[in-house]
Amino acid sequence: MRETLDMMDFVYAAYAICLVGTLTLAGWSFASMRAAEKRREESRRK
Amino acid sequence: MHGYANPARFLKIARWFTMPLLVGGLLVTAAALVWGWTSAPPDRLMGDSVKILFIHLPAAWLGMGGWTAIAIASLVELVWRHPLAAISARAVAVPGAVFAFLCLVTGSIWGRPTWGTWWVWDGRLTSMLVLLFLYLGYIALTNALAREGSSSRIAAIFGLVGAINVPIINRSVVWWNSLHQPASITMGNSAIDPVYLYPLLASVLGFSLLFGGVVFARMRAILADAQAEARLRRKAQKAELAQTARGDA
Numbered sequence: 001m002r003e004t005l006d007m008m009d010f011v012y013a014a015y016a017i018c019l020v021g022t023l024t025l026a027g028w029s030f031a032s033m034r035a036a037e038k039r040r041e042e043s044r045r046k
Numbered sequence: 047m048h049g050y051a052n053p054a055r056f057l058k059i060a061r062w063f064t065m066p067l068l069v070g071g072l073l074v075t076a077a078a079l080v081w082g083w084t085s086a087p088p089d090r091l092m093g094d095s096v097k098i099l100f101i102h103l104p105a106a107w108l109g110m111g112g113w114t115a116i117a118i119a120s121l122v123e124l125v126w127r128h129p130l131a132a133i134s135a136r137a138v139a140v141p142g143a144v145f146a147f148l149c150l151v152t153g154s155i156w157g158r159p160t161w162g163t164w165w166v167w168d169g170r171l172t173s174m175l176v177l178l179f180l181y182l183g184y185i186a187l188t189n190a191l192a193r194e195g196s197s198s199r200i201a202a203i204f205g206l207v208g209a210i211n212v213p214i215i216n217r218s219v220v221w222w223n224s225l226h227q228p229a230s231i232t233m234g235n236s237a238i239d240p241v242y243l244y245p246l247l248a249s250v251l252g253f254s255l256l257f258g259g260v261v262f263a264r265m266r267a268i269l270a271d272a273q274a275e276a277r278l279r280r281k282a283q284k285a286e287l288a289q290t291a292r293g294d295a
Contacts, residue, residue: 007094029263036270043274
């Protein structure tokens with residue numbers, strides 16, 4: 001019996017993982033930058 | 047180059063570039079992926095799975111490019127003692143590791159329908175996995191050094207020694223038998239049809255801009271944390287001195 005594979009399932013999986021990974025990285029980097037700069041401003045005021 | 051060694055001057059530039067790079071990178075990447083998705087026909091051998099090329103190759107390029115940047119920054123740190131070199135190397139490590147991981151995962155998913163297997167221990171895949179482990183080791187080392195306030199010279203040496211793996215990844219498909227195809231794009235030459243090549247180049251540009259934005263954001267975060275910590279430490283020392291002086295009086 002030959003296994004039949006739907007190529008598009010693999011394409012969707014690869015794109016989903018890549019896009020989620022990239023967007024999480026960008027969002028996390030931006031959020032941690034904003035948080036660090038807020039901490040710096042607070043340390044100036046204390 | 048030393049003109050940009052001043053963190054205040056660097057921050058002024060970084061504030062200008064971070065958002066345009068992040069937003070521009072996202073827009074160019076989205077446009078390139080839509081372009082590739084809609085215009086690229088199924089490949090004669092790989093069928094529709096050829097679409098994975100538009101994410102796999104930029105991830106591989108940034109995984110390897112990231113470590114090359116770490117090696118250059120490490121050299122600059124060791125030779126010229128540039129104050130931002132260690133920070134830039136630290137900032138590159140996390141996005142570099144993420145893209146090395148994405149390269150391995152997307153490659154594995156691509157391998158299943160085209161090679162019939164998720165993984166083989168050949169030169170290209172194994173050396174890329176070694177690169178991911180090098181990134182993880184480098185991140186752990188730099189975090190530990192930063193926590194202890196130690197010199198980052200050990201991390202710089204690690205960054206330079208680890209760079210030996212980059213040409214090994216690049217030449218692995220030439221040196222050893224591999225299921226992985228040889229390089230399709232070399233200096234000034236391409237074996238890829240323009241219908242795949244142009245969206246691919248646009249995708250590489252988009253992911254690279256995004257990578258640059260992430261590196262700037264991480265450098266700003268590392269610098270802000272260091273400045274906040276130094277300021278709080280100075281204030282604590284001043285308060286301690288004032289208390290001692292009051293005690294003496």
